[in-house]
Amino acid sequence: MELRLGRKMTAAALVFAAATALAAAQSGPPAEKPRTTPPFYDVKKEIRIDGVVQAVHFEPRYEGTAAFLMLDLKERTTNDRYVVEISPGWFFTHDLHRGERVNILGSLVSAGDSDSVLIAREVRLQGEVVQVRDARGFPNWRGGPKQLGKRKRVG
Amino acid sequence: MKRFRIVFSVLVLAASYSAADTLSLSFSHNATDNLFQTRFAEADAVTAAGLTWEKALSEFSLLAGAEGFFLHENTGMSLVSFSGGVDYLKSLGEKSALYVSLIGDTSLYRAEYSDFNRTGLRFMAALKTYLSPSSILKATAVSEYRSYRYDPFDFFSQSLSLSIDQYFPSRTTLQAEFGWGYKYFIHPQTVIAGESEIPAAAATSSLGSAVAMGYGGKGQGGSGERPGWEAYAPVSASAEGKGLQTASLQARLGQGLGDRVGLRLAGIVQWNLSGVNPFTTVDEYMMVENPTYDAFAWEGTGWNAQLSLLLPWNIEARLGYNRTDKSFPGIESRDLLGNALGSIREDGRDQVDVKVEKNFGRWSLVLTYAFIRNRSNDPLFDWSGRFISGGFQWNFDLGEK
Known part of the structure; x- marks a missing residue:
């Protein structure tokens, strides 16, 4: 029985390793180093946009944190383009695809010659609202992935 | 109760003086008219x-937590649990990420239920990658070891899931998921034919001893009062029944309906590939995990529908309906006197639930209500129950913006 269990665990490990290898092959070169002057959340510069996801990617944003989930968003009425910073762990608890409609409240941290950058505080999609940061802009995303598979309480 | 207050106060103070990044405090009050989820309903409140506490250290984060559950009537089921561990989130390029966590935990019940006291270690690895901008592949592996005060509960389990989804311009997401799991009971056990005495350990647990009322509390409630249960004892030679192997297929459909409404439909088929439950009964309790009843204990089908609504003032509402038809390999249905009915236990369950949540940024309020009707060919588990809960979570962030 122990031998059988060992084989099953080995098979499980092989499948997971294969998936990891596939991801590595898909992912291309590692992302760039974090920027040296990180943006910060400014509640005075909050705007709300209603947009359509054009692309999703990971990007290092701040020293001392994991890479952030970033969205390339096109505003639905004006067609303005935004790069939206979401959070690190959120990637594992919500699935976002190109073409999905999202409504985002966030702080506009730059409006240069290219796409504007928005730090998200609240994300609405398909009847759900997720508070990525609190009203003052403090991160609220921790505890994301580790909530996966948490035990149920009722029923 | 006094002990819990002291433990909780110490934890609050310790956390307050630590250089934490995030502290979260949660509180909830829960009530039910059927705590033990049997036909002999017993009300209680929890x-x-x-x-x-969580501290981010680059791609790693440390976490620790403590929870206390105080039951108002069945106080012997009150418990405290502690957990701690580390997790790691790593991007693999721009389109993929790997998440790994190792978490240890321990739960301590009051004396009457101390056989459920346990320590455990859980390792999880999850990978998510974009196959294309509109298709996501996810793989998750979970390994878990648990050691209970009552040895026959001890187990090691391994599960693996692989899912792929596709988003369509109609705002529809389709997802398919394959799951595999194996739960290995470290100490095998079997029925001792003709044994009339219940071993002391079993007499204080749910194992083959519903008659012992180990978890029945007072009155008519609990696991029932069926006489005639066989006793259990460990065996040294037989390995049969030590492990349970399952496989499952799930399909999910998500549909956006306007800007404020989402609909989700999901279905699951689960098969038992090998092994049977080594216990005479499997049962569930509200708010309390029972090692005899988990994802490995059954085979059958299920489906659910969930409607998510975003109401004015950013209030989220979720309405859900869930239907399951399960059978429990190795578990024989019995009449209320404990006589075997010659069939494997089969349950059909309907569940309706409502959840309303309002997030205020730093803190959030949640109200939930669930009604469950469970039909079973084992009359003890033919029951219905209502569950209501209200609570809040408050986040303190001591880090940088």
């Missing part, structure tokens, strides 16, 4: 409080 007050729960928890404190979690």
Whole structure:
């Protein structure tokens, strides 16, 4: 029985390793180093946009944190383009695809010659609202992935 | 109760003086008219409080938590649990990420239920990658070891899931998921034919001893009062029945309906590939995990529908309906006197639930209500119950913006 269990665990490990290898092959070169002057959340510069996801990617944003989930968003009425910073762990608890409609409240941290950058505080999609940061802009995303598979309480 | 207050106070103070990045405090009050989820309904209320701490160190984060559950009537089921561990989130390029966590935990019940006291270790690895901008592949592996005060509960389990989804311009997401799991009971056990005495350990647990009322509390409630249960004892030679192997297929459909409404439909088929439950009965309790009843204990089908609504003032509402038809390999249905009915236990369950949540940024309020009707060919488990809960979570952030 122990031998059988060992084989099953080995098979499980092989499948997971294969998936990891596939991801590595898909992912291309590692992302760039974090920027040296990180943006910060400014509640005075909050705007709300209603947009359509054009692309999703990971990007290092701040020293001392994991890479952030970033969205390339096109505003639905004006067609303005935004790069939206979401959070690190959120990637594992919500699935976002190109073409999905999202409504985002966030702080506009730059409006240069290219796409504007928005730090998200609240994300609405398909009847759900997720508070990525609190009203003052403090991160609220921790505890994301580790909530996966948490035990149920009722029923 | 006094002991819980002291433990909780110490944790609050310790957390307050630590250089934490995030502290979360949660509190909830829960009530039900059927705590033990049997036909002999027994009402109770559970007050729960928890404190979690987390500190981010680049791609790693440390976490620790404590929770206390105080039952108002069946006070012997009150418990405290502690957990701690580390997790790691790593991007693999721009389109993929790997998440790994190792978490240890321990739960301590009051004396009457101390056989459920346990320590455990859980390892999880999850990978998510974009196959294309509109298709996501996810793989998750979970390994878990648990050691209970009552040895026959001890187990090691391994599960693996692989899912792929596709988003369509109609705002529809389709997802398919394959799951595999194996739960290995470290100490095998079997029925001792003709044994009339119940071993002391079994007499204080749910194992083959519903008659012992180990978890029945007072009155008519609990696991029932069926006489005639066989006793259990460990065996040294037989390995049969030590492990349970399952496989499952799930399909999910998500549909956006306007800007404020989402609909989700999901279905699951689960098969038992090998092994049977080594216990005479499997049962569930509200708010309390029972090692005899988990994802490995059954085979059958299920489906659910969930409607998510975003109401004015950013209030989220979720309405859900869930239907399951399960059979429990190795578990024989019995009449209320404990006589075997010659069939494997089969349950059909309908569940309706409502959840309303309002997030205020730093803290959030949640109200839930669930009604469950469970039909079973084992009359003890033919029951219905209502569950209501209200609580809040408050986050303190001591880090940088």
